[in-house]
Every structure is written in C-alpha cells, then in structure tokens.
Amino acid sequence: MIEIRQLHKHYDTAQGRVEVLKGIDLNVESGSITAVVGPSGAGKSTLSHCISLLEKPSSGQILVDGKDLSVLSGKALRAERRAIGTIFQNSALLRRMTVAENVALPLRNLGVIHHEMEHRVAELLARVGLADRANSYPGELSGGQRQRVGIARALALRPRLLLSDEATSGLDPESTAQILELLASLRTDLGLAIILITHEMDVVRHIADRVAQLDGGQIAEYGELRALVANPKSATGSKLLPLRPDLVPAGYDFALTVAYRGNHIDPSWISKLGSEHGATVALLGGSVEAHHEGTLGRVEIGVSGINKERVIEVLDGWGLHATAHSHALGSAAINYETRIEVKV
C-alpha cells in the first residue's frame, strides 16, 4: 500500500516562488493501477520525480507500507528506494551495457553476489519475454523491447510500487499493447501497486483501475475508472470516452448522455427503447468498449416520443445512467439537468 499525503513542491526562482504541487493525496493499493493524467504543466513530471524520490518534496509524505521515504537521504535513501521501481520514457537504458548488464545494474549497485545476480537477471528477462536477447545492446532492440528491458530493470529489486513515467509514449500501438499487457500481468501476478503517469487516455482506459486527474498542481478528480466513466458529469470520464455533443440534430425532444454502469447491459437497449416504450432514438455519438472489469460506455442519444423522466427511469432499470443535458436542440436551448443517483 502506497500513500501519498499532502505532497507539496515549490521552486524558488528569480521571479518568486512557483508552486507546482499543492497538496497531493493519493492511495495506491497493492495489485492495482492508478493513472495520473492531466494537461502538460499540471505537475505530472514533478509528481513523478517526487514519487521516484529523485526530488525531495517541499512538504508531505510518501509512505510505503507506513514508512515515509520522502525524508530519507544518502545511504538510507539508497537502501529504501528499492521499494520503488521506475520505468522511464524512452526506457533510458545505458547504451554501452548489454541487456543483461542493464537489468543487473540495480543488483550490482546494491552488491548482490554474482551467482545470484545472474540467476535473477535470467528470471527477469524471461518474465518480460527477452531471455534470448541477454547479450544484445539496447541499440539492437526495438523501442518496445527496450521498454521491456526497462521494466525488467525496474523489477530487479522486487519493488512494492512500480512508477511508469510516460512509458508508452512514442511507442507504436502494437508495442504499447504489449507493454500494457505486461504491466497488467505484473499487477495481478506480483500484486504490484502501479502508478501510471501518462497523457494517453487510450492507455488509461485499457488498463487503469483508478484515475487521478491532475490540474494546476492539484488533484481535480479522483476515483475508480468505471465510476468516473459512468458519471456523465465527470470531466475525466468525458475525456476518457469523449462524445461529440455538437452533433445534436434538431427534431428531437431532448438529448441524453448515457453511461454504462453495470457489467450486464443488454446490448440491444436502444432498439428496446423503441419497441417497448415507443421512443424514437437517434444515436449521436459515443464509445463502448471492453475493459478488464467489464464494459465501459458513454453514449449520447437524441430522444423523442417519450417523457424524459420516464426514459431516464427505464434506462436506470437497465443499468444505464442517463443525464439530460442542455445542448441546444434546434434553436431553443433547454437548461434542464437530471441526475439519477447510483445505488451501489
């Protein structure tokens, strides 16, 4: 269990004090993946540097199993930092070392004996599917392979937390998928807590359990991925599954944003609205896709021929969370909003 408590970081510059992180709180359970997303300048890199203990926070704590690592320095820091494995953007392998030497670097730094080291490196390379490339140099590998070596290196000291700092940006879709699959299996098999710092919403949607939206150095929104997506009012949810509300046509009574919140949604719910309730439904946009814990979906529909409150009730009964919104339908802007509380 990794707890980040009231993390502040400021820099003193000639122009005065710049506050980059303004009190970050984040809990990452073992065996779960938390994505930290946000626009550039939100403080993602600084947060990443603080978590990987490359920078000291101005105040606040980084607790790994109850022990505050943010106050350590020197030898104590070097010994304890093994609890956190870091994966860098572009893998950051040392170019004049072989794959095996790169993976062995943390072991060598901590003085692990040679025989044990060889055994552990072989085990790690097998784990990331690169057992046959032990003697290659990073320059001979593809970007995706290099990143897998980077992951093996980060795992060498059996960390409790794996921090991935934009690890898949710059990779092709196939390599990205392989890396995500590997991270997901590490979460499950090793029970690792994983923090994914990324700007790629596709990556977050595919793999994250929880999402923290960082904005202006603060966590603007934080919750389970499924809850955020199932909440039509969530800004993070709408970034994860973007809609196109500008497509709302005239001729319909009202528009609804419908979010999937159950795992067993009848896929024919749109046609059922017509056949069972006499509604005319226009599909305006949306995205529905499989997630490792079930289906994620946000769909925007235009509806006529049925009472608004009624249709929301019907959809609620089917495990769909509907919110009417105020997008202009034709020329008249209708400013109503309805929300159904999700009962868990």
Place this chain on the structure above:
Amino acid sequence: MSLPTESSTVGTDTPWSELGSLMLPAYAETWAMVGIVMVLVIILGGTMGLALFNTDRRGIFPHAQSHATLSWIVNMGRSLPFLVLMAAIIPFTKWVTGTTIGIWAAVVPMTIAGIPFFARLVQNALNDLPKENLSVGLVTGGSPLQIIGATQIREALPALASAITLNTISMVEYSAIAGTIGAGGIGYLAVTYGYQRFDMNVMIATILALIVTVQIVQFLGDRIARALARP
C-alpha cells in the same frame, strides 16, 4: 676573430645517414614527455572534468557557485598561450623540479596547460550523454562513485577516447614548443639544428616525424573510439 658569415652557416646539414642517431633519442624524449604528461592530465584533468560536470545542473552535486569557480579556473588555464604560460611559471617549475631545462621542466607547464583543456573535453563528452543517465543511476540505488563509473565514464568511453587522442596531439605540439627552452625532444632538435644552424635536413626530418606522429595517433585514436562504440 671573424664572425661566422652566412655562407659558413649554410651547408652544415647533417648527412641523412646520421639523422637516425640524432632523431631517435630525441623522438623517445618527446614520447617520454607526452606520456608522463598524459598520465597526469588524464588523472587530474579527468577529475576536474568530472567535477565540472557534476557540479552543473545535470550533475550529482549541482552547486552553481562551485561550478562557476571551477569553470573560471579552467578558463584562466586555457586563456594563456602555451609559450607565455611556460615562461610565466618558470619559478613554479623550478620549485617543483629543481630545474628549468630538460624533460621534467617541460612536464610541469605541459601538464598545467593540458589539465584545463582535457577537463573541458571530458565535460563536453559527459554533456553529450542522455540526460536521463543520472536518474537511472539514482533510481537503481547507485552511490555517487557507482553513478560516475557506470553512467558517466563507462557510457562516455568512445568520446573520452577521442578526447585523449585530441589532447595527446596537442601535447606533442606543446612538447615541440617546450623544445625552445631546452626541454629536449624533437622540438629541441628543430630549434637547435634546424633554426639556429640552418640544418635543412634536421628541419625536414623533424617536420616529417611530427606529421607522421600526429597521423598515427589520430588513426589509432579513431580505431579505439570505434571499437568502444556500441550499436
């Protein structure tokens, strides 16, 4: 007493057959000087280069003031032409070696000129490394010495080999300049025979020896740097 006329000084060329016995000991002296200097320069200049890099923003111990001070010292060492430096530090040279002529007297100014030059070359070589290397060293639990060894020196070896090559060639050149104050080596030959006695043969042989030496050093340096590079 008759003063030597121009005609009496011209035509004292050392016969080609005797050049070998004249050149070889001098050539050995040149390499003795350059060899001793390079060992000192690599150790002291290399340390200074590491200190320059590691006190800078991308280093292990960033410290603007220390970096600025070091940089100022290095610039000062690099700003004096070698001949001026050599003359200026004669009292120091004498204090260190007890003499102002000969190989050891040349080693002192050559080393002092070589250290800041090599320090800058090392700093540049390290600056060309990926900036993530320090983070990698830190997150893998490296001590400062481990980080310097694995992520700085080892990663920069090809560039450091090129730096040593460049520095060696400069030192061969400096050794020839040092010849003017009686340091020995082929520079001394060129001055005493070629310049003062108008001995054309010695002059030509010296020039050829210097050209061939620089070509060989550069060739070997390039080969070593290439052998150290990785795909």
